[in-house]
Amino acid sequence: MSASASASSPPASSLPPSTSPTITLTNPTPKERTRTWLYNQTEWGNSLTVPAYLEREEYLLSIPLARNGGITNWILTDTSSSCSPVNNNNDDDDDGERPVLAACETLRKRALVRDPADGTVRDVWAYGVASVFTNKEFRGRGYAGKMMELLRGYMAGQHRETGEPAFSVLFSDIGKQFYAKHGWIPLENTQIEYRVRENPPEPEPSSSSSSSSIITLLGDEHIPELAERDEELLRKEIAKPNPVNPSKVRVAVIPDLDALQWHFYREAFICNAAFGRKPSVHGALYTSPSTGSRVWAWFERNHYGGPEKPEKNLLSFLRFVIEDEHISDEELSEAVVGIFRAAEKEAKDWKCSKVEIWNPNPRVRKAAEAATEFQTTFVVRQDKNLASLNWFGEGSAQDLDWVANERFEWC
Ligand SMILES: CC(C)(COP(=O)(O)OP(=O)(O)OC[C@H]1O[C@@H](n2cnc3c(N)ncnc32)[C@H](O)[C@@H]1OP(=O)(O)O)[C@@H](O)C(=O)NCCC(=O)NCCS
Known part of the structure; x- marks a missing residue:
C-alpha cells in the first residue's frame, strides 16, 4: 500500500519552491486524504498495521468532537501541477490527484475567554491543530512552514471576519522554534x-x-x-x-x-x-x-x-x-x-x-x-x-x- 502512495508522488526534482504563488492550502479529496494517511502511518502507525491504521483514521472522522464538521483535513498542494484537477470539493471523482506536499488537520473545540476589562466570559471556538506532516521525500523545502503560515493566515482572517476562532492550540513534538515562528507559542509544559x-x-x-x-x-x-x-x-x-x-x-x-x-x-x-x-x-x-x-x-x-x-x-x-x-x-x-x-x-x-x-x-x-x-x-x-x-x-x-x-x- 505504501508503494502505491509513493507511485503517486511527484519526483522530488519537479517540486515547486515553497514560495511559489501556485502553492495553496486546501481540503483534500477522500483519495488524497487516504494518501496523507499512507504517508504518515510510517511515523504514527505505532503498533497498528497499515490497514488497521487506515481504518482508525477513517473511524476517527466519525467520533465525537470530529463528526458533524468538527474536523477539517488540510493539504498543501501545487495548483500548477500537471496532475492537478484543482478541485476543492470532497467528491470521489478525483483520478488526477494533486501532490500532497504537506498535510494537517484541525479540530474545533468549545472554549472560553475571559476579558479582564469587564470580567465577561465568552463562549468561543478554538481550533486544535494535529498531524502536521511532510512526506519524507519532500522535507526540508519549507512546505510545513508554508502550510503553518497559510493556516495561521486563514484562522486569523476568519477571526477578523467572525470573531472565531478565538485561538488555536497544538502540541509540538519538534521543540519550541518551528511553530513559534508561526504564532503557536509554547506556554506552561x-x-x-x-x-x-x-x-x-x-x-x-x-x-x-x-x-x-x-x-x-x-x-x-x-x-x-x-x-x-x-x-x-x-x-x-x-x-x-x-x-x-x-x-x-x-x-x-x-x-x-x-x-x-x-x-x-x-x-x-x-x-x-x-x-x-x-x-x-x-x-x-x-x-x-x-x-x-x-x-x-x-x-x-x-x-x-x-x-x-x-x-x-x-x-x-x-x-x-x-x-x-x-x-x-x-x-x-x-x-x-x-x-x-x-x-x-x-x-x-x-x-x-x-x-x-x-x-x-x-x-x-x-x-x-x-x-x-x-x-x-x-x-x-x-x-x-x-x-x-x-x-x-x-x-x-x-x-x-x-x-x-x-x-x-x-x-
Ligand atoms: C516536522 C515536519 C512536518 C517538517 O516538515 P518540513 O516540510 O520538512 O518543514 P520545513 O521545511 O517547513 O521546515 C523545516 C524546519 O523544521 C525543523 N524541524 C524538522 N524536524 C524537526 C525536529 N524533529 N525537531 C526540531 N525541528 C525540526 C527544521 O530544523 C527546519 O527548521 P528551520 O526552518 O529553522 O530550518 C516533518 O519533518 C515531518 O513530517 N516529521 C514527522 C512528523 C512530525 O514530527 N510532525 C510534527 C508533529 S508536532
Missing part, C-alpha cells in the same frame, strides 16, 4: 510522572477505612455527569480574575463530553487492535468522607510500543478535578494516593510502564511528592508534547492565562 511498580499494591477491601475504600473507578456511565460538573466548575473558576495578575486575559478549552470521548474512542480502537479488548476504566474518583465533595481524574493509555514494548507505553491523566478547593490537605492527599494507585493498577493491566500528569495543580503536586510510595519526578517538557497557543485577539499569547492546560486538549 510541566508534568509529574511515576514509574509503574512491578507489584503495585492491591486495592483494599471496601470495608476498610483506607483511601481506596472511598475510591470509585469511573466507567462510561460516569462521564456525562462529571463532564457537566467539570464545565460548571471551570466556568466559575475562569470568571474570577487571575489571582496574581488581574489584567490577564484568561482562556480555556472546555473538557466537555466530546473532548473526553474523543480520547476514549480513539484509545478503545487502539487497545482493541493491539490487545483484543477495550478499557472499561477511564478514571477514578475520591469522595470526601467529611463533606461528600469529590476529586476525580480521567486517564488514557497510550500504546506507542504495543504489547511487546511496555517500556514505550504510558498512562496519561487527561484531567484532574478538585470539586471543592477548600478540601483539607489531609483529604486531598488521600484522594491523590487513591487515584494514583487506581491509575497505576490500570497502567499495569495494560502494559504501561509510566504514569504522567500534565501541569498538575500545585497542591496535587505537593501531595504526590509527599506520597513517597510513588517516587514522582517533576519534569519540564522541552521537546515533545509542548502545549502551544496561537492567540488571534489583541496582545500576545505569552500574556495569557491558560486555565486547565491539561492533556485532554491534546490532539
Whole structure:
C-alpha cells in the first residue's frame, strides 16, 4: 500500500519552491486524504498495521468532537501541477490527484475567554491543530512552514471576519522554534510522572477505612455527569480574575463530553487492535468522607510500543478535578494516593510502564511528592508534547492565562 502512495508522488526534482504563488492550502479529496494517511502511518502507525491504521483514521472522522464538521483535513498542494484537477470539493471523482506536499488537520473545540476589562466570559471556538506532516521525500523545502503560515493566515482572517476562532492550540513534538515562528507559542509544559511498580499494591477491601475504600473507578456511565460538573466548575473558576495578575486575559478549552470521548474512542480502537479488548476504566474518583465533595481524574493509555514494548507505553491523566478547593490537605492527599494507585493498577493491566500528569495543580503536586510510595519526578517538557497557543485577539499569547492546560486538549 505504501508503494502505491509513493507511485503517486511527484519526483522530488519537479517540486515547486515553497514560495511559489501556485502553492495553496486546501481540503483534500477522500483519495488524497487516504494518501496523507499512507504517508504518515510510517511515523504514527505505532503498533497498528497499515490497514488497521487506515481504518482508525477513517473511524476517527466519525467520533465525537470530529463528526458533524468538527474536523477539517488540510493539504498543501501545487495548483500548477500537471496532475492537478484543482478541485476543492470532497467528491470521489478525483483520478488526477494533486501532490500532497504537506498535510494537517484541525479540530474545533468549545472554549472560553475571559476579558479582564469587564470580567465577561465568552463562549468561543478554538481550533486544535494535529498531524502536521511532510512526506519524507519532500522535507526540508519549507512546505510545513508554508502550510503553518497559510493556516495561521486563514484562522486569523476568519477571526477578523467572525470573531472565531478565538485561538488555536497544538502540541509540538519538534521543540519550541518551528511553530513559534508561526504564532503557536509554547506556554506552561510541566508534568509529574511515576514509574509503574512491578507489584503495585492491591486495592483494599471496601470495608476498610483506607483511601481506596472511598475510591470509585469511573466507567462510561460516569462521564456525562462529571463532564457537566467539570464545565460548571471551570466556568466559575475562569470568571474570577487571575489571582496574581488581574489584567490577564484568561482562556480555556472546555473538557466537555466530546473532548473526553474523543480520547476514549480513539484509545478503545487502539487497545482493541493491539490487545483484543477495550478499557472499561477511564478514571477514578475520591469522595470526601467529611463533606461528600469529590476529586476525580480521567486517564488514557497510550500504546506507542504495543504489547511487546511496555517500556514505550504510558498512562496519561487527561484531567484532574478538585470539586471543592477548600478540601483539607489531609483529604486531598488521600484522594491523590487513591487515584494514583487506581491509575497505576490500570497502567499495569495494560502494559504501561509510566504514569504522567500534565501541569498538575500545585497542591496535587505537593501531595504526590509527599506520597513517597510513588517516587514522582517533576519534569519540564522541552521537546515533545509542548502545549502551544496561537492567540488571534489583541496582545500576545505569552500574556495569557491558560486555565486547565491539561492533556485532554491534546490532539
Ligand atoms: C516536522 C515536519 C512536518 C517538517 O516538515 P518540513 O516540510 O520538512 O518543514 P520545513 O521545511 O517547513 O521546515 C523545516 C524546519 O523544521 C525543523 N524541524 C524538522 N524536524 C524537526 C525536529 N524533529 N525537531 C526540531 N525541528 C525540526 C527544521 O530544523 C527546519 O527548521 P528551520 O526552518 O529553522 O530550518 C516533518 O519533518 C515531518 O513530517 N516529521 C514527522 C512528523 C512530525 O514530527 N510532525 C510534527 C508533529 S508536532
